[in-house]
Amino acid sequence: MNRITVEALGKKYKTYEKPYHRFLEAISSRKFYKEKVVLEDISFKVKEGESIGVIGHNGAGKSTLLKLLTGVTQPSSGRFEVNGKVSALLELGMGFHPDFTGYQNAVMALQMQGFNNTEIESILPEIEKFAEIGDYFSQSIRTYSSGMMVRLGFAVATSIRPEVLIVDEALSVGDAYFQHKCFDRIKEFKKQGTTIFFVSHDPGSVKNLCDRALLIENGRLIKEGNPDDILDFYNAIIAKRESDYQIKENQGTGIRSGNGKVSIDEVQLYVHDSPVNAIQVGEEVRLTVKYHAQQNDLEDLTVGFMIKDRIGNEIFGTNTFYLGRKISDAKIGVEKEVSFYFNANLGVGTYSITVAAHAGNSHINDNYDWWEHSSTFQVIAGTESKFVGVNFLSVKAEII
Template sequence: MNEAVVTVRGVGKTYRLYRKPSDRAKEALSIRRRKYHQDFHALNGVDLVVHQGETVGILGRNGSGKSTLLKILTGVTPQSIGEVEVRGKVAALLELGAGFNPDMTGMENIYLNGTMQGLSRMEIEALIPAIVEFADIGEFIDQPVKTYSSGMFVRLAFALAINVDPDVLIVDEALSVGDIYFQAKCYRKFEDFKKAGKTILFVTHDMNSVLKYCDRAMVLDHGVKLGEGSAKEMVDLYKRTMAETNGARAEDVRAHSAEGAWKEEMVVNTSAQDYGDGRMRIVDFGSFDDAGRIGQSLQKGREFAIKMRVSVLGDVPEPIFAMTIKDVKGNELTGTNSRLEMLDLGPVHGGMEFMVEFRSPMLLQGGQYLISLGCTSYDTSGELLVHHRLYDIFSIYIIASKFVVGAFDMGMGMSVDRTR
């Protein structure tokens, strides 16, 4: 195994929170050492080891301690307890504004950041063409950074981070503000870094990116490490954590389900994640071919359907029925829900039952895919409520006689005409 380049042992970070600014002075001057603050533990006993060449994702809700951990790793913030060791040159793209002087131009900030990385002026000047080309912000490179849009700023920050040839690249969620083309450009650079044996540590809410690019991942919640493992395992844990926050509870896949005719004909994933608050339950499900026959082998190019039967056990103002299809690596490829389809279903009440059908031509490449089903809604504050979810509950196998590039066959035609 490659050597460890990032080692975190029992790291904690505690902030003192004062109700008002004057309390800080009162505490400092108190003869009896009266305490005027409350301790807030942003991180508590976190361990992590990242080896050379690994790409590791950090997942967690806002306030979970993700950004605090990255700041500790980059030396921006000291830890309160624990040990941190980072080997090699580190380049970091943290939240917008970190490490930049807003009154200086983009070009001046290139020199500033290069100097902070220990580069000589000659070395910085040699990197400028590549930085300017990758950032692609035109004449704004000579304008003060405070005049930049968030997208322009992240372009320059990322261009700087990758062109100083770091051993470890640390990326916070700042990439999410870039346009889709620049994000694609950045992820291609991630691939180059991985091939070059660089180490990447990044925080993102884009779970598909974690599944695609990360060798491993870690989930933080309220400053505590909930888990560490494969990207798919941690994405599933993160999803479950978010649902459990809304009062959901984990349950066995067959528990509390009414007898169902469809699923008895299916090969069901008995270790599927099955949870929800119980106000709705998916009591039956299945996949069907273009002739309406139940089965898990489907023909590419033909119609297919995913069906589920739902029992309502409590009041739900506006239910959402959902289905997603993922590849075996856990990447969500496609799916839809009743909200996206603009179906007005609510309100619904206990005792009601629904038969939900998702129908489409099968455009996926030949291979095996995972099906997830769900019943959710939003409360008045906009928080997602999970009533019942079945993650990776069964798989379908697509039979194809022709393959194309990518996950989908769009029915693309091709012609070649000799012109000379």
């Protein structure tokens, strides 16, 4: 069963250069507006119990898509269908009256969801408890901070498990503690079969929570699929926007972007001079990045790497700039290499390596070659003490 079906969905807005142009258009046959296309030809389906993450730049059309699915605005073309009880948390404070208290706004929100007075009275204590805003629950929400507003909004929207939960980026406003609390509730809903559709700029949340991701760019759905692949492609688009980069998808070798002034040829992990793709916790390793310049006299050439865990969280990254090792001998066509030495103080699991060659301390300055997921490796249990987490720390215990 499909909980959400979207077919050729589009949304256009009329924009007027001057406020009085609306009046002139109303009394004449002339057209004074220009059409602004926000969404165009969007099609996808979401199955029951599936979790979908929507990513894209600000202004790409993500929030407009959510407003269409929740009935806040109507489409200009195409159609959509949402089956089941829907709960939504969109813009901060949407649907709340600023002069009413948190309690009163919660009551009104529940009434609009079709609950009777008896049901509302039984739900309100849970809302107050989850929001954790204390005495402010009985005060006008005009006095609320943005964080308190999102606490109340999320508590109301998730007070009863919906069949479809739609969440915009509002959760990014909350503090870390409340964000963790919210995602715990969302994960619990997912286990119980709720279909989740949410917008987020947090790669870790998308990879950890979602079965599939949609990438929207300039109002169009340009890519959908596995969250890892979509987020890699999105990162390449981000790099492209910083300069005139050419993006290319390399089959089975991650996604690369850059202006081509430097080309990275090989990325390899070594233990005792032997290439490996599995290492033990705490083992000393050498990461070698081979590259060659496509032009002479590159200023401030920097080579660096980033280690990510299996869901895309950034674990550690550094580069030759941060390490104070200047590269000044890059010559066109001559292969060079940079070796990084470190102890793999990582938890057992699968990790990926992203490498980059750029100018200065960051690829934002001038990206020569960015290679997302250039390679992967396994960390297996070693002789160190047992521990949990992603980092191994040398710990001693003293009992007094």
